[in-house]
Amino acid sequence: MIKKLKAAIFTGANKPFEIKEFDITPPKKGMARLDLEASGVCGTDVHFHTGKLLLEPPKVIGHEYVGRVVDISEEDSKKFGINAGDVAIVDIACPCGECKLCKSGDDANCVNMAVTNGGNPYEVPYFHGGFAETTYAPIENLIKLPENVDPLAACVFACPGPTAIHAFNLAKKAGVDLSDVSLAVVQGTGPVGCMAIAYLKALNVKKIFALVADITNDNLNLVKKLGADDIIDVKNKSDAEIGELIKNASDGLGADLVFEASGNPKAIPTGFEILRNRGVYLVPGQYSNSGEISIMPQLITFKALHIIGSSQYNICDVKEYVDFISKDFKLQEIIKSLASCYTVSDINVAFDDAKARKNIKTVLVKEG
Ligand SMILES: [Zn+2]
Ligand SMILES: [Zn+2]
Structure with missing residues (x-):
């Protein structure tokens, strides 16, 4: 047969x-x-x-x-x-x-x-x-x-693993020295976000924060196991409040690198807010049309942000x-x-x- x-x-x-x-x-x-x-x-x-x-x-x-x-x-x-x-x-x-x-x-x-x-x-x-x-x-x-x-x-x-690695590789290609990152923030703790945390940990980044819209014991334990230092619940917090928390953890500067893996359009203005001047924003996570969001483009200029989109x-x-x-x-x-x-x-x-x-x-x- x-x-x-x-x-x-x-x-x-x-x-x-x-x-x-x-x-x-x-x-x-x-x-x-x-x-x-x-x-x-x-x-x-x-x-x-x-x-x-x-x-x-x-x-x-x-x-x-x-x-x-x-x-x-x-x-x-x-x-x-x-x-x-x-x-x-x-x-x-x-x-x-x-x-x-x-x-x-x-x-x-x-x-x-x-x-x-x-x-x-x-x-x-x-x-x-x-x-x-x-x-x-x-x-x-x-x-x-x-x-x-x-x-x-x-x-x-x-797929999430190479997706995250590709974003980091594009950063390197654009001249970003990843060994210089001492505080990084990962937005979202789905598979791409988890891989980003593991990668940043392997780079010996001193402080890694995960931002989530919903803290559960599961995602808290998971991101800590992968190497995040702390998890911040963004629900009911303004971008300014989140920015303040990140500044306090980085001698008032802000994040050296933010990795967007939530797919939520609202994450983008938050990312602008928490990055330091000349901070690097990797954006591989916005993978479908999830609606529009208003941003303050002047922050790209004022902070001289380095924004790197990444797909595939x-x-x-x-x-x-x-x-x-x-x-x-x-x-x-x-x-x-x-x-x-x-x-x-x-x-x-x-x-x-x-x-x-x-x-x-x-x-x-x-x-x-
Ligand atoms: Zn895929
Ligand atoms: Zn071709």
Whole structure:
């Protein structure tokens, strides 16, 4: 009997995913097939499903896939140094390599960006994206996990990790000396914010504060474990009051660096307020249209702020993320504990729970 495996088909905004079984076919040259170890539900996927980001159905979405290579030709195996049995993260980005951005090293923001998971699930090889029990990917898009990296841990921050790292890398590219940061503030404690805290801690930043709209024991314990010194509840506090707290913690100066990971437009004027003169504002978190906000643009001038937007990441950031967590077993244990696991068949429950913010990280894993 021909083996069939399941894929969850995105059928449109606010519609249930359909679970379908498809045949397994051999991968084309340059491609490998990987069986599911863990596949994360990203905020972007939730935005697709609520219709905040538009996406044409039908598709197999999901871009945080960690899988075990089960089918690869001998020739490709030799060429790419990837073997059957290896576990790898699939990076879905396919920059063109030709445009001005690609040529200047900014391929994360290629103007002709294609993705590996854009195919029609009713066309061979059916399994294009991450919400499936198996997937096909170009081998050049695979980042192999070393033995000391847990596949589930790697999956939890598979996209938030490189997203945060990319923002820091853009700062370095813009000449920011991150070793000079002594007080940093992270706005939001979702996966991107958590990764930013862990990264800042690894940089030995002296004081790290997290700003949240809702303190719970869970997020308090989590950010402290990741290395934040304190958490500030921004609810019912004016920007001036928050600014005062940060100034008091920094000899009256303000924050050297603020990292926006809340996605709340209101975070932006707060960021302007708490930064010191010539402070650096990294903004990778505003990932959907969540409304307008009034700002005081004169603060950009008066404080001579250095504002750096960041979107997407490239395959080097994914590699850097894997290297980063491979050095820190404790960090892997912490991030692994954030996963709430479901099977592909349970994807609709997984999405309901993700939308209801029941989980810090929703992950699909193999059955049994
Ligand atoms: Zn993502
Ligand atoms: Zn390009």
